[in-house]
Amino acid sequence: MAAKPIEGEQRAFMTGNEVVAWAALAAGADIMYGYPITPQNEIMHYWTRMAPRYDRGFLQTEDEISAGFTTVGGVLAGKRAFTATAGPGNVLMQEAMSMAEMMRLPTVVVVTQRGGPSTATVIYSQQELNLTCFGGNGEGLRIVYSTSSHQDLFNYTIKAFNTAWKYRFPTFVLGDGYQSKMREPVTIYDPATRGIVMEECRPMVGLPGIAGIDREPAHLRNTYNLEDELYDRLTASIKDYQAMIPEVVEWEACAVDDDEILVIAHGVVSRAARAAVDSLREAGIKAGYFRPITLRPFPEEALQPLAARAQRILVVESAHGQLERQVRASLYGLETPVSGYLRPGMGITPEEIIGAVQQTLRS
Amino acid sequence: MALAAQPQMPRVWRAETKPHKFCPGCGHGIILKALGEAIDALGIQERTIFGCDIGCSLLSWDFFNLDTIQTHHGRTTPVLVGIKRVRPELVVVSYMGDGGAYAIGAQHLVSSAVRNDLVTIIVVNNTQYGMTGGQMAPTTLPGQKTETTPYGRDVKLTGRPILGPELVAAVAPPGAYVARGSIANVVQLKNFIQKGLLNQIEGRGIAFIEALSACPTNWRTNAAETWRFIEKEMAAYFPTGELRTPGEAKNGQAGEGTPGAPEH
Numbered sequence: 001m002a003a004k005p006i007e008g009e010q011r012a013f014m015t016g017n018e019v020v021a022w023a024a025l026a027a028g029a030d031i032m033y034g035y036p037i038t039p040q041n042e043i044m045h046y047w048t049r050m051a052p053r054y055d056r057g058f059l060q061t062e063d064e065i066s067a068g069f070t071t072v073g074g075v076l077a078g079k080r081a082f083t084a085t086a087g088p089g090n091v092l093m094q095e096a097m098s099m100a101e102m103m104r105l106p107t108v109v110v111v112t113q114r115g116g117p118s119t120a121t122v123i124y125s126q127q128e129l130n131l132t133c134f135g136g137n138g139e140g141l142r143i144v145y146s147t148s149s150h151q152d153l154f155n156y157t158i159k160a161f162n163t164a165w166k167y168r169f170p171t172f173v174l175g176d177g178y179q180s181k182m183r184e185p186v187t188i189y190d191p192a193t194r195g196i197v198m199e200e201c202r203p204m205v206g207l208p209g210i211a212g213i214d215r216e217p218a219h220l221r222n223t224y225n226l227e228d229e230l231y232d233r234l235t236a237s238i239k240d241y242q243a244m245i246p247e248v249v250e251w252e253a254c255a256v257d258d259d260e261i262l263v264i265a266h267g268v269v270s271r272a273a274r275a276a277v278d279s280l281r282e283a284g285i286k287a288g289y290f291r292p293i294t295l296r297p298f299p300e301e302a303l304q305p306l307a308a309r310a311q312r313i314l315v316v317e318s319a320h321g322q323l324e325r326q327v328r329a330s331l332y333g334l335e336t337p338v339s340g341y342l343r344p345g346m347g348i349t350p351e352e353i354i355g356a357v358q359q360t361l362r363s
Numbered sequence: 364m365a366l367a368a369q370p371q372m373p374r375v376w377r378a379e380t381k382p383h384k385f386c387p388g389c390g391h392g393i394i395l396k397a398l399g400e401a402i403d404a405l406g407i408q409e410r411t412i413f414g415c416d417i418g419c420s421l422l423s424w425d426f427f428n429l430d431t432i433q434t435h436h437g438r439t440t441p442v443l444v445g446i447k448r449v450r451p452e453l454v455v456v457s458y459m460g461d462g463g464a465y466a467i468g469a470q471h472l473v474s475s476a477v478r479n480d481l482v483t484i485i486v487v488n489n490t491q492y493g494m495t496g497g498q499m500a501p502t503t504l505p506g507q508k509t510e511t512t513p514y515g516r517d518v519k520l521t522g523r524p525i526l527g528p529e530l531v532a533a534v535a536p537p538g539a540y541v542a543r544g545s546i547a548n549v550v551q552l553k554n555f556i557q558k559g560l561l562n563q564i565e566g567r568g569i570a571f572i573e574a575l576s577a578c579p580t581n582w583r584t585n586a587a588e589t590w591r592f593i594e595k596e597m598a599a600y601f602p603t604g605e606l607r608t609p610g611e612a613k614n615g616q617a618g619e620g621t622p623g624a625p626e627h
């Protein structure tokens with residue numbers, strides 16, 4: 001048995017892609033299946049350099065359809081398997097993830113958002129929120145963690161494996177090109193030293209004993225003949241999903257006791273939003289901050305009272321209203337006016353958000 | 364040609380789900396019988412995983428006393444490759460139609476062949492898309508009428524039928540096993556499938572078997588016409604036999620290690 005990839009805790013200064021590779025190693029991921037796409041590539045590059053030292057596998061597939069379906073195979077076989085992709089690759093990934101959603105397969109996908117639609121840019125965006133939360137011909141029975149820092153990338157990559165294997169819904173870590181490529185300080189650690197117990201991975205096929213003699217065969221399917229058969233299957237999954245929500249939903253808020261304007265942002269933009277809110281407070285402007293960490297399930301119960309208390313809501317995102325739509329849907333019926341500072345495919349600075357807040361308060 | 368008296372079911376068949384769900388006269392049941400006999404002969408029931416595609420092959424999702432995974436159209440091979448990479452002790456069988464293998468899943472077939480993945484692929488060639496009601500497939504014969512070629516397949520507009528085993532044989536490295544059998548010769552077909560399973564078990568490389576099959580429902584043929592179509596028209600275009608056997612040198616090269624082998 002190879003040594004642990006990380007002993008105890010270590011401070012490091014590295015790119016987000018490197019952080020993800022370390023986190024997957026630390027989480028005990030058994031294999032990565034992947035297809036090159038920027039800005040995800042270096043997750044594979046670091047993984048392929050480190051994995052053999054720790055007896056972990058890698059397969060470069062022919063496309064993201066195959067990367068998704070081989071990942072499905074890996075988890076069916078009872079292994080902690082993952083893949084990473086972005087943009088057009090995330091589009092192709094959705095076919096396998098819809099199968100994972102139907103069959104309750106604990107796949108883990110790291111998404112490093114790039115500009116869209118189409119090939120667009122290899123740089124950055126927050127335009128894959130809709131796709132990652134609701135891609136596929138289903139109900140979006142998935143878990144999506146939106147990270148804002150390298151520490152988040154490390155923590156939530158580990159957590160994604162546990163959430164996936166505990167609740168058996170496909171789980172996504174939604175990062176972006178900025179987080180992938182920039183370097184920042186991070187503490188990487190062996191999960192055990194923080195009391196994190198990795199969920200057991202149980203195989204769904206290749207079970208012990210002879211099928212039909214020692215036990216029933218595992219006959220796994222995603223196709224049904226009758227409306228009622230499908231409905232029963234989905235009803236059970238939706239019930240499980242709803243029961244899971246209070247256990248997995250995560251968010252962060254500050255300065256929300258007396259705020260006149262609530263700034264809502266996710267991912268890397270939430271850091272600019274937090275900085276903007278701090279500056280605005282210093283200048284005597286009553287701004288508050290809310291960040292959904294799980295975009296799916298969305299923390300609507302946490303947001304509702306905060307939104308009701310505020311006089312205005314400003315949604316800030318590097319997309320044209322993908323987060324804003326989730327916010328509006330969660331707040332349906334509430335009268336607090338919602339506006340957006342929407343910059344598809346563009347980075348957003350604290351100064352821009354301060355300007356947008358001031359303008360919203362004037363209007 | 365025909366199976367006169369019904370011999371016993373293969374041991375690996377699941378009696379509780381018989382009679383099976385295919386149409387009367389369908390070739391799928393015959394091919395799955397050959398597969399069942401091959402699994403019995405090799406004694407590998409305990410470690411075989413059966414994967415079926417979307418297409419009429421999906422009707423076999425509860426066919427065997429084997430752990431079974433029914434996947435998406437054309438995606439069965441990647442799922443099984445994903446399993447095999449992490450559980451090399453298992454024997455994985457990818458079972459699909461000609462549409463799944465040669466149209467929507469063609470990139471997976473070619474790539475698995477090039478990688479020499481340790482998987483046994485069985486493709487049911489019934490010259491059209493059975494499950495969706497008889498449209499043209501890559502294997503539809505020149506002039507053959509289907510729902511999307513109602514005046515007969517025009518090869519000028521839609522190309523000539525694909526020769527799947529020939530394609531795999533051309534790209535797979537040494538160690539591959541490639542054959543084409545037919546429901547018209549069940550003994551030979553079973554033999555091919557058994558060799559294909561053995562090729563995987565012995566870690567030599569990919570095994571690819573195309574089986575010429577019947578779809579009387581969409582062909583709209585009676586028994587006599589069905590057999591004539593398989594034995595005359597299909598056989599004339601799709602020659603049966605072994606195209607690649609392991610150990611044999613390809614293009615004069617000596618055999619080399621199999622990249623898909625688990626120990627690598």
Ligand SMILES: Cc1ncc(C[n+]2csc(CCOP(=O)(O)OP(=O)(O)O)c2C)c(N)n1
Pocket residue numbers: 417418419420436459460461462463464487489491492493494495500
């Ligand atoms: C992505 C996708 N596209 C199309 C279909 C519809 N579809 C279902 S079965 C099938 C064709 C099956 O034909 P084949 O693979 O030859 O199998 P057969 O039914 O003839 O055995 C198609 C196109 C699908 N299920 N998924």
Ligand code: SF4
Pocket residue numbers: 384385386387388389390391419489493494577578579580581
């Ligand atoms: S439609 Fe054709 S291939 Fe499908 S079960 Fe019926 S006869 Fe067999």
Ligand SMILES: [Mg+2]
Pocket residue numbers: 418460461462487488489490491492493500
């Ligand atoms: Mg067909």
